[in-house]
Amino acid sequence: MGKKVAVVGFGQTKGRxxxxxxxxxxxxxxxxxxxxxxxxxxxxxIDAIVIGNMDHFEGINYVDxxxxxxxxxxxxxxxxxxxxxxxxxxxxxxxxxxxxSGMFDRVLAIGWEKNSxxxxxxxxxxxxxxxxxxxxxxxxxxxLALEASKYMTNYGVTERDGARVAVRERLHALNNPYAHLHxxxxxxxAVDQLVDLLVxxxxxxxxxxxxxxxxxxxxxxxxxxxxxxxxxxxxxxAPVPAWVxxxxxxHNFSLAGxxxxxxxxxxxxxxxxxxxxxxxxxxxKEIDVCELYMPYSYAGLKWMEDFGFCAxxxxxxxxxxxxxxxxxxxxxNPSGGVMxxxxxxxxxxxxxxEAAIQVMGKxxxxxxxxxxxxxxxxxxGGCYWADVMLLGKKKPA
Amino acid sequence: MEKNVQKTxxxxxxxxxxxxxxxxxxxxVGKFGSKFLHxxxxxKRLIGSKCPKCNRVFIPPRKVCGQCFAAMDEFVPVxxxxxxxxxxxxQFGFVDPETGKQRPVxxxxxxxxxxxxxxxxxxxxDSVDPEKFKVGARVKAVFEDERRGNLMDIKHFxxx
Numbered sequence: 001m002g003k004k005v006a007v008v009g010f011g012q013t014k015g016r017x018x019x020x021x022x023x024x025x026x027x028x029x030x031x032x033x034x035x036x037x038x039x040x041x042x043x044x045x046i047d048a049i050v051i052g053n054m055d056h057f058e059g060i061n062y063v064d065x066x067x068x069x070x071x072x073x074x075x076x077x078x079x080x081x082x083x084x085x086x087x088x089x090x091x092x093x094x095x096x097x098x099x100x101s102g103m104f105d106r107v108l109a110i111g112w113e114k115n116s117x118x119x120x121x122x123x124x125x126x127x128x129x130x131x132x133x134x135x136x137x138x139x140x141x142x143x144l145a146l147e148a149s150k151y152m153t154n155y156g157v158t159e160r161d162g163a164r165v166a167v168r169e170r171l172h173a174l175n176n177p178y179a180h181l182h183x184x185x186x187x188x189x190a191v192d193q194l195v196d197l198l199v200x201x202x203x204x205x206x207x208x209x210x211x212x213x214x215x216x217x218x219x220x221x222x223x224x225x226x227x228x229x230x231x232x233x234x235x236x237x238a239p240v241p242a243w244v245x246x247x248x249x250x251h252n253f254s255l256a257g258x259x260x261x262x263x264x265x266x267x268x269x270x271x272x273x274x275x276x277x278x279x280x281x282x283x284x285k286e287i288d289v290c291e292l293y294m295p296y297s298y299a300g301l302k303w304m305e306d307f308g309f310c311a312x313x314x315x316x317x318x319x320x321x322x323x324x325x326x327x328x329x330x331x332x333n334p335s336g337g338v339m340x341x342x343x344x345x346x347x348x349x350x351x352x353x354e355a356a357i358q359v360m361g362k363x364x365x366x367x368x369x370x371x372x373x374x375x376x377x378x379x380x381g382g383c384y385w386a387d388v389m390l391l392g393k394k395k396p397a
Numbered sequence: 398m399e400k401n402v403q404k405t406x407x408x409x410x411x412x413x414x415x416x417x418x419x420x421x422x423x424x425x426v427g428k429f430g431s432k433f434l435h436x437x438x439x440x441k442r443l444i445g446s447k448c449p450k451c452n453r454v455f456i457p458p459r460k461v462c463g464q465c466f467a468a469m470d471e472f473v474p475v476x477x478x479x480x481x482x483x484x485x486x487x488q489f490g491f492v493d494p495e496t497g498k499q500r501p502v503x504x505x506x507x508x509x510x511x512x513x514x515x516x517x518x519x520x521x522x523d524s525v526d527p528e529k530f531k532v533g534a535r536v537k538a539v540f541e542d543e544r545r546g547n548l549m550d551i552k553h554f555x556x557x
Contacts, residue, residue, distance in 0.1 A: 125495065135547070146483040149532055153531070207487070254459070258463075
């Protein structure tokens, strides 16, 4: 069905809380230049561009035309795609579809965000219905606390379980020079000790129980770019391309009150579709590494269940057994994940890029030490929709 | 427009403010939403719409059942009492971006599964006691004395 497509290049900026030295267009340009350098291509080699960020965040629409000089899109086919938190993966899927269509050989996917310039809550609230939701909406943190409340009630999950996820993400980030948060104070301390510190520290403010500051993602300025290439050219560009084996996205509700807070049905359906397409029967065993869009710690427990890596209620066990650590059976977020770096429009694209470099063997100090055949990347949006992409070393049949 | 100036060793890095903006939107609620808000304002009663295919009752009522992609035309009463499905006690200062008003610190917020409805209404709950305000707690709507035809004609939900 269509051409086979692979990731052949990835570039990103180091996440920072504020990049006052660049405007948005210049920030985008940094990632594009880095991705082209990584693939040893020039902008002339790029046939089309897909770009996105969180619509409205910086108060700028038409980002496709506004940023055309920085993106390299001058006089090229260019599409804007923006889907909230899933923007980066939807941009990646759109770029993939461009190449898979057979009509474009090399397509550049770009995601970016200048969170320091954005009115985050004011912009997020525009994603919600003005009549039925906005009057009492609590913002992103409240929404996530709601999910955690049900999960804890259903399965007796504790604050320590959530903190265990935060510790993993932040320890992994220490290996990633591009991650925003580098919590050096964590180095050398035992995991149990770190968990205890997080749940007992008075400075670690409770925002909305069980969520503390440490359970949440930062606000980051950053950009990322991924280059997708068709099977006709991919192997000439990259020695080890990361082939797209399957991808899917699922949206569900219209209003927040419609969402199933017991089971993330969109995530489950999207990953099921991808596993079926790729012939995966035992995801935990068959997948080698994951880069999962997890904006808060309890997602690192519950969504492992929703994706199908373990049974419902078993998320905490995966964490405490070390399954998701760098030397575990299924390392999750060697990059440190969204909880260590969150330039929202770039974040989901970074999951794809980070999964790709694991397959390509280019992840440097955060490379998992094993033969990586399959890498699983996801995006997530605050209205509970899901994108999923499976990358692999073997060219799909 | 104010200018924010940050000095670095090499050069001044400037930002430019967007200033104060006013957003004058008037959103059409449609026939289904209008019926709901009218019933709320005039009679302090809640209604939902029922899907002919899956029989789910949606609150607020709407024209289309998304899962079935079927048109709904049956209205059913929904109780003003129900159960907390999920909840949060927000413990940080939150300024409502629509009104500019700061919410109380802390305040309660929940998805409420009202008796007779299959979807939840999202609203404030006037409790911040995690021993009482939790998943499964029974709640009842408290109406404003003066109502305008707006979701906030329900002031909040109180624990029973």
